[in-house]
Amino acid sequence: MLLVRRLRNTLLGCFRCNIMMVCLLVAFIITVGMVLVSEPVSTEELMGNFLSFSKMDLATKRDRPFYPSCVDTQDYLSNPLYAKQNASFVMLTRNEELRDVIKTIKSIEEHFNQWFHYPYVFLNDQPFTEDFKAKVRDVTTGSNVEFGTIDEIAWNFPSDVKDTFEFHNAIENQGDRSILYGSMESYHKMCRFYSGLFYKHPLVQKSEWYWRLEPDVEFFCDITYDPFWEMTRNDKKYGFTIVIPELYWTVPNLFRHTKSFVRKNDVTPGSLWKLFAKDYNVFESDDAELRDWINYDFDVKPKVSEKIAIEQLLKKGNESERINADKEGIMNLVNRARSKKHIVEDKFSNEEYNLCHFWSNFEIARLSVFDNEVYNNFFQFLEESGGFWNERWGDAPVHSIGLSLTLDLDDVHYFRDIGYRHSSIQHCPHNAMGGKEFPYVTSDPRFKRKKNAAYDKGRDFGSGCRCKCPKNKLDVEDTTGFCLNVWVDLINQERGRELRVETVNGNQIERNVREDYLKEFGN
Ligand SMILES: Nc1nc2c(ncn2[C@@H]2O[C@H](COP(=O)(O)OP(=O)(O)O)[C@@H](O)[C@H]2O)c(=O)[nH]1
Numbered sequence: 177m178l179l180v181r182r183l184r185n186t187l188l189g190c191f192r193c194n195i196m197m198v199c200l201l202v203a204f205i206i207t208v209g210m211v212l213v214s215e216p217v218s219t220e221e222l223m224g225n226f227l228s229f230s231k232m233d234l235a236t237k238r239d240r241p242f243y244p245s246c247v248d249t250q251d252y253l254s255n256p257l258y259a260k261q262n263a264s265f266v267m268l269t270r271n272e273e274l275r276d277v278i279k280t281i282k283s284i285e286e287h288f289n290q291w292f293h294y295p296y297v298f299l300n301d302q303p304f305t306e307d308f309k310a311k312v313r314d315v316t317t318g319s320n321v322e323f324g325t326i327d328e329i330a331w332n333f334p335s336d337v338k339d340t341f342e343f344h345n346a347i348e349n350q351g352d353r354s355i356l357y358g359s360m361e362s363y364h365k366m367c368r369f370y371s372g373l374f375y376k377h378p379l380v381q382k383s384e385w386y387w388r389l390e391p392d393v394e395f396f397c398d399i400t401y402d403p404f405w406e407m408t409r410n411d412k413k414y415g416f417t418i419v420i421p422e423l424y425w426t427v428p429n430l431f432r433h434t435k436s437f438v439r440k441n442d443v444t445p446g447s448l449w450k451l452f453a454k455d456y457n458v459f460e461s462d463d464a465e466l467r468d469w470i471n472y473d474f475d476v477k478p479k480v481s482e483k484i485a486i487e488q489l490l491k492k493g494n495e496s497e498r499i500n501a502d503k504e505g506i507m508n509l510v511n512r513a514r515s516k517k518h519i520v521e522d523k524f525s526n527e528e529y530n531l532c533h534f535w536s537n538f539e540i541a542r543l544s545v546f547d548n549e550v551y552n553n554f555f556q557f558l559e560e561s562g563g564f565w566n567e568r569w570g571d572a573p574v575h576s577i578g579l580s581l582t583l584d585l586d587d588v589h590y591f592r593d594i595g596y597r598h599s600s601i602q603h604c605p606h607n608a609m610g611g612k613e614f615p616y617v618t619s620d621p622r623f624k625r626k627k628n629a630a631y632d633k634g635r636d637f638g639s640g641c642r643c644k645c646p647k648n649k650l651d652v653e654d655t656t657g658f659c660l661n662v663w664v665d666l667i668n669q670e671r672g673r674e675l676r677v678e679t680v681n682g683n684q685i686e687r688n689v690r691e692d693y694l695k696e697f698g699n
């Protein structure tokens with residue numbers, strides 16, 4: 177930005193100075209610019225900048241928006257096949273967040289629940305005030321609303337850790353290291369609660385399905401069908417709107433503990449595992465050292481050649497014939513010594529957490545995806561590892577990785593058509609073409625819109641219904657596309673094939689390279 181401004185100022189200044197000066201200046205600026213631009217950029221940043229999905233068609237046979245455009249909701253509701261589901265909204269919140277809670281409810285009511293009337297469950301570690309309850313009831317349109325308190329046992333850390341020096345020290349220490357929310361004990365409690373306990377609350381247990389909400393959430397499009405019913409009909413168990421990478425320093429040991437849980441309990445993860453675990457098993461070989469050196473396809477040739485060259489160098493051979501081979505072998509040794517140690521820091525048995533996770537402040541899911549033996553044991557295992565206080569494991573990565581222990585890709589749905597913002601991250605789809613034949617109809621005067629309410633224009637591959645997207649902000653699909661890219665790659669694969677990793681036969685390659693080498697340098 178700065179550079180652009182400087183360039184522009186310089187160009188404007190041109191008219192005032194002589195040509196020679198201008199040329200020199202422009203050349204100088206361009207050189208400086210090149211230096212600035214060529215500064216190292218992290219891969220994540222690069223990937224984030226170049227992958228933009230919002231104009232692309234992402235629909236596949238495995239997963240796509242349930243409807244290509246708006247639906248006539250009255251027709252939909254009166255269809256004899258339609259069945260309202262056993263579901264509720266769930267929001268954990270505090271009395272002092274009332275204003276933002278109301279914003280959220282108004283938005284979900286206007287865009288969805290005025291037609292469907294699903295009930296709400298509000299949870300808090302403190303009792304809700306009468307004022308809070310009254311004002312919340314006021315903005316819902318005839319849905320059942322319940323308020324629950326979370327008991328001390330569920331909210332607090334286990335009694336054998338919560339008062340220890342180690343506990344307080346660990347949390348203070350995360351503050352010193354500037355880990356986002358690391359120093360807030362209450363944030364750790366919240367993450368732990370959402371990770372493994374919210375679905376045990378008696379008010380939440382009254383339903384089969386839940387839709388998670390948070391204060392300060394905004395919906396940009398109308399949801400004219402029932403997501404719970406469509407998920408039931410389409411055999412989906414978990415739905416998301418945003419998938420992004422987590423901050424590394426909040427979860428450095430989460431994956432290590434997960435792998436050890438998987439090993440100890442003999443769990444066979446579902447195909448969803450592929451969305452989160454980067455697999456480095458690209459090279460099948462008897463040589464453990466080579467397997468470790470080779471993490472990507474492009475490592476194969478150089479690393480195998482290097483091994484052979486060094487091996488031949490170490491072998492006693494013939495004086496004259498050895499000279500060439502020596503040169504090659506020594507160069508390879510030198511190169512290996514110079515090269516950065518090509519080991520991926522957080523690889524555990526050749527897999528690494530890619531930091532991707534479903535952004536869990538929005539979730540539409542069956543409770544049973546969490547309330548089952550594997551996930552409950554997983555949470556218990558993580559609890560005992562201490563990571564909810566020793567580190568700042570968010571409920572989002574814990575949910576995502578935990579779900580992948582039991583779910584397959586086909587169990588998950590991307591609600592691409594739901595425009596959603598929370599805090600500063602948003603996803604807002606393009607409107608589908610057509611859809612105008614279903615005008616907005618409200619029965620509640622509070623949600624009346626102007627007759628010619630201005631919605632965004634329909635676009636190819638659009639999926640939204642009556643969306644009005646904020647213009648001042650990029651879609652998360654276009655700014656942090658790395659994790660979505662992994663998702664898109666996976667759902668484009670054929671069913672049943674997604675667990676297969678493309679590996680190469682390392683032993684064969686090694687034999688070939690050795691043959692070629694001996695032909696060239698003899699022995
Ligand atoms: N009752 C209660 N709710 C909390 C507490 N901390 C966080 N929450 C709720 O948990 C959710 C997530 O917290 P938030 O601060 O929004 O986290 P962020 O979205 O990750 O920045 C929100 O719905 C908060 O209202 C707490 O100490 N008590």
Ligand SMILES: *[C@@H]1O[C@H](CO)[C@@H](O)[C@H](O)[C@H]1NC(C)=O
Nearest residue numbers: 262263380381382383384385
């Ligand atoms: C909804 O689901 C819960 C949990 O499975 C169950 O206890 C409850 O009876 C169900 N309610 C209805 C109306 O089916």
Ligand SMILES: *[C@@H]1O[C@H](CO)[C@@H](O)[C@H](O)[C@H]1NC(C)=O
Nearest residue numbers: 492493494495496497698699
């Ligand atoms: C060099 O190698 C050849 C066969 O490869 C062998 O016949 C010869 O004796 C060797 N010479 C020496 C000096 O080792």
Ligand SMILES: [Mg+2]
Nearest residue numbers: 390537598599
């Ligand atoms: Mg929040």
